[in-house]
Amino acid sequence: MSVPVPADAASVRQAAALLRDGEVVALPTETVYGLAADATNATAVERIFAIKGRPADHPLIVHLLDADALDAWAIEIPEEARVLAGAGWPGPLTIVLRRAPSVLDVVTGGLDTVALRVPAHPVARAVLVEFGGAFAAPSANRFGRVSPTTAAAVADDLGDEVGFILDGGACRVGVESTIVDCSGDTTVVLRPGGVTVERISELLDRPVAIGGTTRAPGTLPAHYAPDARVVIADDREAATVAAAHLAEGRTVALLASTVPMGLSDRVAVLEPPETDEEYARVLYDRLRTADHHGIEVVVAVPPNPVGIGLAVRDRLERAAASA
Numbered sequence: 001m002s003v004p005v006p007a008d009a010a011s012v013r014q015a016a017a018l019l020r021d022g023e024v025v026a027l028p029t030e031t032v033y034g035l036a037a038d039a040t041n042a043t044a045v046e047r048i049f050a051i052k053g054r055p056a057d058h059p060l061i062v063h064l065l066d067a068d069a070l071d072a073w074a075i076e077i078p079e080e081a082r083v084l085a086g087a088g089w090p091g092p093l094t095i096v097l098r099r100a101p102s103v104l105d106v107v108t109g110g111l112d113t114v115a116l117r118v119p120a121h122p123v124a125r126a127v128l129v130e131f132g133g134a135f136a137a138p139s140a141n142r143f144g145r146v147s148p149t150t151a152a153a154v155a156d157d158l159g160d161e162v163g164f165i166l167d168g169g170a171c172r173v174g175v176e177s178t179i180v181d182c183s184g185d186t187t188v189v190l191r192p193g194g195v196t197v198e199r200i201s202e203l204l205d206r207p208v209a210i211g212g213t214t215r216a217p218g219t220l221p222a223h224y225a226p227d228a229r230v231v232i233a234d235d236r237e238a239a240t241v242a243a244a245h246l247a248e249g250r251t252v253a254l255l256a257s258t259v260p261m262g263l264s265d266r267v268a269v270l271e272p273p274e275t276d277e278e279y280a281r282v283l284y285d286r287l288r289t290a291d292h293h294g295i296e297v298v299v300a301v302p303p304n305p306v307g308i309g310l311a312v313r314d315r316l317e318r319a320a321a322s323a
């Protein structure tokens with residue numbers, strides 16, 4: 001069982017050396033913790049899939065130090081992608097582009113596109129500088145489960161499989177990056193995330209479409225699931241929904257930014273986030289807390305689907321679809 005190592009100059013050098021040796025390391029990004037391997041080493045990248053139990057046809061995001069590396073990984077880069085990269089990087093934004101011929105099939109899942117992101121987290125950036133290359137990294141959780149936002153959560157989930165976990169503290173954003181597909185005729189948001197859709201539209205100076213049909217596990221209806229069953233309710237019905245589950249003999253917790261009137265005192269109230277940003281930051285941690293307490297049903301009142309609230313709602317809906 002590996003114990004997280006605090007990030008400092010020495011441990012960052014060690015992580016980079018492990019990447020060069022074809023090993024997999026867990027490290028923090030500003031969104032969630034990632035499970036990183038040298039994106040140009042097929043054997044190393046295959047290890048990620050084995051560790052996560054992730055199907056081979058689910059592509060990974062390649063993490064770059066800066067936008068200068070774009071042309072080494074992608075071709076036919078449209079102007080809109082340059083605009084998004086220029087304004088959104090480093091940051092919680094992933095851009096899907098037509099892949100350069102050299103990009104490994106194991107990274108793209110055989111697609112002719114590649115997902116690229118320049119992370120903002122100082123530890124991820126320090127590893128990229130020291131490593132000198134690019135790393136492919138999915139979230140550092142078992143496939144289909146809740147993403148980790150602390151090193152301890154990575155150790156809980158994958159501590160037996162991952163030899164090195166770099167601890168850079170709790171993630172600032174808390175939900176995964178926004179994925180924008182710029183590889184087709186129209187730019188489309190495939191996954192809402194850390195950069196708001198409103199911000200993407202503002203940068204492109206026009207409304208941007210959400211959705212798309214590209215295969216992506218983060219876009220499967222059921223994903224991001226804790227052990228507890230997640231049930232979505234609005235503020236007015238949450239107390240009634242909770243009472244119904246209590247009546248069935250289940251242990252119930254509430255995740256909401258305000259405690260609804262009439263809530264039974266037998267419902268465990270997960271510490272309420274005060275803003276939508278905080279909701280995003282603490283979402284996965286609260287779901288893990290519910291699991292640690294053996295909660296069977298989490299009644300969740302999502303934020304309004306605007307700004308970062310859209311990403312929070314999206315993850316809760318996918319968690320609820322897994323029930």
Ligand code: TXA
Nearest residue numbers: 031034059060113114115138139176177214216217218
């Ligand atoms: O914030 C994040 O994006 C985190 C951190 C670690 O960077 N990473 C992350 O990776 O969430 P993962 O593997 O859990 O989710 C990556 C998503 C998946 O839904 C995958 O299908 C999609 O990106 N993706 C990757 N390559 C793609 C491509 N070529 N076309 C469309 N979607 C792609």
Ligand code: MG
Nearest residue numbers: 138139147218
């Ligand atoms: Mg993931």
